[in-house]
Amino acid sequence: MSASSPRPARPWPTPGLSFGGDYNPEQWPSEVWREDLDLMVEAGVNIVTLGVFSWATVERRPGEFDWAATDEIVGLLHERGIRIDMATPTAAPPPWLHALHPEILPRDRDLIPQFPGARLGWCPSSPVFRDHSLRVTRELAQRYAPHPAVAMWHVSNELGGGNGRCYCEVSAAAFRDWLRRRYASVDVLNHTWGTAFWGHIYSDFDEVNPPRGSEAQNPALVLDFDRFSSDELLGQLLAERDVIREADPDAIVTTNFMVGPAHDVVDYPRWAAEVDVVANDHYTLPTDPLTAQDIAFSGDRMRNLAPEKGPWLLMEHSTSHGTWHPVNRAKAPRELIRNSLGHIARGADGALFFQWRSSPSGAEQYFPGMVPHSGTDSKIWRETVELGQLLGRIGEIAGTTVPRARVALLFDDIAGWALTRGLKPRHGLDYGRIPRAWHRAFWERNIPVDVVGPWADLAGYEVVVVPTLLLVSDADAANIASVVDRGGCVLVTHLSGIVDENDRVRLGGFPGAFRELLGASSEEFFPLRDGETVLLDTGWLATEWTELMREDPAAEVVAHYAAGPLRGRPAVTRNPRNGGSAWYVSASIDRLGIDAVVARLIAENALRPILESPEVEAVRRSGDGRSYLFLLNHSDRDVEVPVGGRELVTGIAGAAVTVPAGEVRIVREGERTGTRES
Amino acid sequence: MSASSPRPARPWPTPGLSFGGDYNPEQWPSEVWREDLDLMVEAGVNIVTLGVFSWATVERRPGEFDWAATDEIVGLLHERGIRIDMATPTAAPPPWLHALHPEILPRDRDLIPQFPGARLGWCPSSPVFRDHSLRVTRELAQRYAPHPAVAMWHVSNELGGGNGRCYCEVSAAAFRDWLRRRYASVDVLNHTWGTAFWGHIYSDFDEVNPPRGSEAQNPALVLDFDRFSSDELLGQLLAERDVIREADPDAIVTTNFMVGPAHDVVDYPRWAAEVDVVANDHYTLPTDPLTAQDIAFSGDRMRNLAPEKGPWLLMEHSTSHGTWHPVNRAKAPRELIRNSLGHIARGADGALFFQWRSSPSGAEQYFPGMVPHSGTDSKIWRETVELGQLLGRIGEIAGTTVPRARVALLFDDIAGWALTRGLKPRHGLDYGRIPRAWHRAFWERNIPVDVVGPWADLAGYEVVVVPTLLLVSDADAANIASVVDRGGCVLVTHLSGIVDENDRVRLGGFPGAFRELLGASSEEFFPLRDGETVLLDTGWLATEWTELMREDPAAEVVAHYAAGPLRGRPAVTRNPRNGGSAWYVSASIDRLGIDAVVARLIAENALRPILESPEVEAVRRSGDGRSYLFLLNHSDRDVEVPVGGRELVTGIAGAAVTVPAGEVRIVREGERTGTRES
């Protein structure tokens, strides 16, 4: 295990760990505000995000600003010592702006507008919206930048959630300009995209359109439109950030990402470099059978997004069920606390919620807050208070980080876009599933994993897993191969390295980018129908995807197909090379298979778990000579763990700690045992 | 049981019971018309609805009216003594009107027009359509009002079926005017709707739009748009009615409602006060496992729609399968007769069909008529004739009514709209399902139930069931509570009383409107996934919905959750109060549970069945000292029922009556037995 690194000297809005949530006092009469503040103090709230939906409140009519209520709230919060993450209100254009400028509404693939009434109802390329949004941002920034309570700035809200892709004429013109900058000449574009197919050769950039209508489009066009759309939204982020910095050059600026279990609608790795604090909104899926691993996977990505890999901030999560899914599962008792600490275990230096109080009205009226509809006599409020008070007690953890792992799992949103769109041999491929499946095998064994991009510096990693990374550039493929060349291990799954960065299939056998590295190749895809399985001679089952691999590869054959048209052909191979090894898994294999392969990777590469305990998830944070072991018991029985040190939840020190069913314990390691902390 | 009430002196179009159907002679050459009339006489038809689709026939070009064919048909019907329910043809604008004024087409949420070719192709707020439709209505009314054969007027057809919601600009402007009238000031609207959520505060009514596009809108906006849409259609009804009354102040005016197994697209309780005869179109669902109960439930609603609760009219039903469902189940032999009499048993004073003759052409070409495609040598025709002749023989029943029940089940279309739209913790909630489930338990035991609105006078009811009545006003909540306060019993299920009349969540614990009444409350919703079940300690199973109830309620706990995260918490409670009792059922419990609870309600409130017989449905109609017992045998075996009186189908009197499998018997009660009626 690599040594823990000291906390980088980076900005953070609060002392200790941050705790709080979105605070939208405009939803309530002012007599509720003082009760809010009392409850916040009771719960240990030290920061709130203010103003996300306030545009229509502060600028009731064009150019008429009224800051009185905001001033009052800011003052009240400051009095209580609660810091403010001040949001620009640009996610919520006021109705008068849509009435004045309906042309700013984003339009879908069929050019039907996203009518007013939701969030982010604006085309990211609209100069009209840009002007209006920067005007309100400037007013806000200049007024509150000097205020001592304002500790951080929150640009807009979940940029791309609702306006991730706009197909309107303004977007089309901006897309053409973006293409002109990228390709200079239309002939280069034609060549790069392979427009000769179906005879779509352009004679001028002006002929290019967004991928409107059918999904059956040139995939390189679709991919570039995805990149363009991410860039346009980033443009809004940068413009607002710069307006804030005009008002306060030292402002800490963030925005809330939406890094979830699958690929994202925008390219956050590029965005991360532009913010001061990397923050995330994380909502679990009610259909996820393994929510705890979703949290771990997300955390393993989040802390690697920022170049410095310092602490990140959990900007939003939910105290219980959500409201956007067909069935919104509520959190079981203790799950709120366990989930929040799961994020903090993976490097978050704070856990905030959306929103402070449940609103009785509006589209999300059933979305639970920290103060739910049922009030303070509720499971949600009691667990919220317990969590907030605990975070206050364990503030010493702030600034420590999760040490760099020995295993990297490669993940790239852009590869995800390429995988999940267009006419693949199997449609509807899911990017999240296979990466999660391999991550799970390490997670269950408490082997730390970093989820990083294929462009990351892989020097420190001994095992690199490359799951369904369809798109990979030559440079990134070389980066991956270098792991083996210095004696490490690379495992590549099916549907990786198939296309280059322009979504052009690499020829000569699959996976084109890794064929030589793997000493093995496939010649044809044999996707399986839903419910169809193919047995391997190791007893593993393949579902969804198999491939006709070439016979007699240079690599060792670990498993063969044992049935069906591929019977007898290699299915999983391992290529020893330069002291390292390169695996190829040509099929979507089941849990049994993944566990068996990962067990061999662990053995061959001498990986060691943080803790051997199937029920308890163990994660370590460290820094500045301190070390903390988080123990999350996801089972329904109490578990004793032989770890010495002071346990911070109970305050008891000893040679072992009992983690009750459903609870979390945090051990400050390396301390004398047997005493109780005051 | 309350005493039967005399028939109110109200208008009715025929002597005895009405029998007939929609007659559209323009679909046939005139040589068929005389055969039609002979067959009508054979079947005992005494009324037909004429002219529903005749606009393009009588006004072939704008302003050019030709009534010759109508005159001839009216004359022929009059000769045979068949009365006419004269329809205004406004459900079927002629093609020339759409060609001249395409702007009258209703537009959907995405502003795509409902193109010509269906029915009701007009925006209810269109002044252009209003002018044209009133012009043809005036011509029709003035010409035929004096004709002695015209016994009733039928305004348009199934208003709202196709144009229930229109999102066009004309509708938008009318909606804004409606809002101005309702709220006077935009600040009141903002406050009522809670527009601060997502920052949608309006500065002017002109900024408000219909809820176009996504379903994720402010729910109060959506609900007001539903109310507005109902009002606009009602406006058309009133305008046409008034034109008819100009021609004949004594005209009996009706329109055909579409009261089905779930909530309706418009607010019929308000409409009912505006018509002289409350009429319904009822089509069974092919997927309904309990069609007979659907008919009973619909009838129990229909007769309570009109304030006087007099007879109602079954304006349309089908002789066999429909044509709009994925699979349109045909009626089994005898089902036509049994279903028609099921409606009459519940208070209908007539049973009419759509339509007289099956059309060989047109969109509904496979919809069966009274004379089906296969002609008179058919099951359908034979049963039609048998039914018509029977209705002629039992005309004495006309004018009697179903006595007021001791059990009321509360049902409200507007609450249904609120329940089924928007981002609920569980999406796609169905309003019909839970009310039907509780109604079934009484129906199977032959305990009469009135289905009434929560605003109804509940004075006479001893048991009031409140199933998934999400929305309830303070006044209606008090109305419901008063039942308990005078010693009665109220049973409230989950998802009742959650919001006020503006769809605003009531705070402090669920169900907010009834928490005090129930002596129990919930703090959090725990919806279940499809297929997921939770066991209760009574052995009942919950599906779809459970709730985290607070511990130790004032009420007695009837059942606890026995598994899952809610284990040990109350699930069903009963609160004795003021000599009455108030039940809360926090979960969607299974048939076993509902039957057990209803059995206890029956016992505690000393409810008595009309007849104890699991196979035979028994309903009583009475009035003016007469009493008739309808016995519907839904089973496949003959059943003897110990009821004395003369049976009107067979004409035999006795101390008991045998109801053959699948048949209906009607006993005139309290008559000397042993003789045969001549």
Add this chain to the structure above:
Amino acid sequence: MSASSPRPARPWPTPGLSFGGDYNPEQWPSEVWREDLDLMVEAGVNIVTLGVFSWATVERRPGEFDWAATDEIVGLLHERGIRIDMATPTAAPPPWLHALHPEILPRDRDLIPQFPGARLGWCPSSPVFRDHSLRVTRELAQRYAPHPAVAMWHVSNELGGGNGRCYCEVSAAAFRDWLRRRYASVDVLNHTWGTAFWGHIYSDFDEVNPPRGSEAQNPALVLDFDRFSSDELLGQLLAERDVIREADPDAIVTTNFMVGPAHDVVDYPRWAAEVDVVANDHYTLPTDPLTAQDIAFSGDRMRNLAPEKGPWLLMEHSTSHGTWHPVNRAKAPRELIRNSLGHIARGADGALFFQWRSSPSGAEQYFPGMVPHSGTDSKIWRETVELGQLLGRIGEIAGTTVPRARVALLFDDIAGWALTRGLKPRHGLDYGRIPRAWHRAFWERNIPVDVVGPWADLAGYEVVVVPTLLLVSDADAANIASVVDRGGCVLVTHLSGIVDENDRVRLGGFPGAFRELLGASSEEFFPLRDGETVLLDTGWLATEWTELMREDPAAEVVAHYAAGPLRGRPAVTRNPRNGGSAWYVSASIDRLGIDAVVARLIAENALRPILESPEVEAVRRSGDGRSYLFLLNHSDRDVEVPVGGRELVTGIAGAAVTVPAGEVRIVREGERTGTRES
């Protein structure tokens, strides 16, 4: 069995059998072209289709033609003796044309354009597109008609695939003109369509619109719009053909049909008369459980499309999986060869593929070519070469035909349109399923079947199967009845003969067109739900569809319904008449039932199989005194077949031939055995 007929003296582009595929060299740099040609020669390619997607290449800007690359390719192909099927590039309008004339884009039912980026992005009625497309066609034809390598002309590509129905205003105007020509007076149209239903009587043709919006339209309107749409596309075909014939009056002109397992989007029987070679693109469905029968069924239709029933051409099929289905199953080893020879066995004189080389880019980037992404070291390439070389060796088969069968199965695209659209008693009826089910029973027994239209000359057929032929004209009904009158057998299934050619239901009992012939009739449809079954007293099961047949028919009752509401009623009848017999199957019966009925048809009509072997499909081609027996082994075991003659794949002659598992053998019959051909 009828005698084999000599090959008609008709045009054909190659000597022997044709082999090759679509060649799109513009997708590749010119250095690849010479490798292409070497590989083509290796594989025995003798013809390629050139230029399908070349418009944007040859006319880079409006009016600027550049033929240099085409000239070079044509020259290279000619050098190697490879013939050219020269395609007009009109399926692929260049981006500049869409930029210049966006109004040519086809519009869907909601008037949303099919945005640029796919194929066939043009309204078939657009005069703008017609002008541009004929201009490029004229340039191409005049330049290359004289070239000796150009052996055939290929008009556009898969006409209708993407622009089969256009609802735009230009189409609407053209539709009205088409209706004026068909009906002359709007009163005739009103009467024919039965527009009185729903009151849609037109006062002028100008009021008629395409069936936009909802599917619930007048079915006669929908059907005429289908016919119109087919005619408009045919208009494009004829216009391009005539331009080619201007350049070369002797040009062989074809276009590629899309005759698949169900009905087609256009009316190919009418089109077939207008081309010199009838050609088809055939892609198997991944969900088809019986691909081999799909190929047989398609071939049995294809060879009967052209009036002369000469050879037809398989213009496109795939070397492995496709790319348009949710899961695109790959072809198992040997399936490529077996499928190709399956087409040739049924009368194809050539087997071509789409496309020569897999493209690394474009919407169909994963569609496999003859040279797949993985290159020549692949199963696909090896089998391609093996097939091409074999076709070269068996060229003597060219010109022979499949003899006329004794069994005809009636199939009509227009009847299919009528069956599958509109509000049927059961929605979503599939036209392909029932015809395939009856064809299967003959195919499995190696009894030849011709799939022909109901207007075909049925004189030579002894058994005629009429499966779900909903629409039939009086003349065609008489044509079918004549089979029985001359001693033959007709079998009619449910949903046949229900409507006339204007989609008007025939009255008096179902099936109206055949009631008298069958001596039996139904009075009411009883469709079944998905998963519902009804037992017959023969042990067969009905699914999807049953009917209430009238009791005591003149016909013999072969099977009764044994359960449900139809219990005891006839289900399958057989009417002896004039020495022949007429069967009615009123339900969708299962495989057991179909096999039993077909076994009786075989016995009663003394039909003889080509070969009695359940594993091996046997088809004969003959002509000019030669006879060839194709033996396709679809099983996984080797089968010995006692057929004497020389086997052309192995070259061995003998008294029997062993067909290895998965392989095809072709026996030249009636030759001395025991020697090996040199």
